[in-house]
Amino acid sequence: MATILYARVSTTEQTVAHQRTQAEAAGFRFDHVLIDDGVSGVSTRLVERPEGRRLFDMLRSGDTLVVRWLNRLGRNYEDITAVMREFMRRGVIVRTVIQGLTFDGASKDPMACAVRDAMIGFMAASAQAEAEASKEAQKAGIAHAKAREDAYLGRKPSYSREQFEDVVNRLGMGETVQAIAKATGITRQTIYRIRDNQAEAEAALARWAA
Structure with a gap:
């Protein structure tokens, strides 16, 4: 079971190094680090980004995906929720550096899944707004x-x-x-x-x- 950090920056002022340092300071350690540098999250879906495509190929059940915030995966409600639904279907665990949130794709408890999915929807809507x-x-x-x-x-x-x-x-x-x-x-x-x-x-x- 692997732990993968996915980082994305779209401007010269943002730095990938900061995202990695912030994650490590929060206690995360990674087997792989995937970076899309200079890629807009608004106009480019995760699956259309070079390292985003690799992420879909690499993630398996039981793996952990670490992102600074869900807006690294996308800035559009439909895109983020679709991506997260796919990761949850695969049994992937997604963890955020900010707030230390965990979205457990392996959970089978209906109440836990309902709370998880509601939080995903809220965060996706916030990212688009x-x-x-x-x-x-x-x-x-x-x-x-x-x-x-x-x-x-x-x-x-x-x-x-x-x-x-x-x-x-x-x-x-x-x-x-x-x-x-x-x-x-x-x-x-x-x-x-x-x-x-x-x-x-x-x-x-x-x-x-x-």
Whole structure:
């Protein structure tokens, strides 16, 4: 039974090394590491990515797949749920680094399966909503910059896009600001700003082309 880390990054600011380091710091050890670098999760389904295809070929019953968050598998509700249904059907265990969630494809208990599938649906919907909000905020930031090329961009964000996604995901799962600050290294004040005005926090990244 193998443990496989799957990592995906779509921008130059995000790093695969960070995803692996974060997973190792959480106690995970891997037999294989598969990486899709510079691949969009919005426009490219997992099965269409080079290492994503390998993942489908490699995973067997009893294997464990580790991902930073389910949005590494996709940013579309239908795509994520279809992928997870296939992995659950195969008897694969999927574990997330953020929140340390476990989705057990080997479970036969109907109640446990119902809770598992409901959580998958929630996380898939959150991933798509986040992707759509990010796209709209980027468009707004770009439009603002084009309209006022000489405009003051404001203070450069103290967080990367990867950190921003991490904070949004953790807030969505109900973590406290203090716990998120400890886990991400971002100040509580910054997390409060992201929580209270996520669109502006995202737009700030877009204005600075982050």
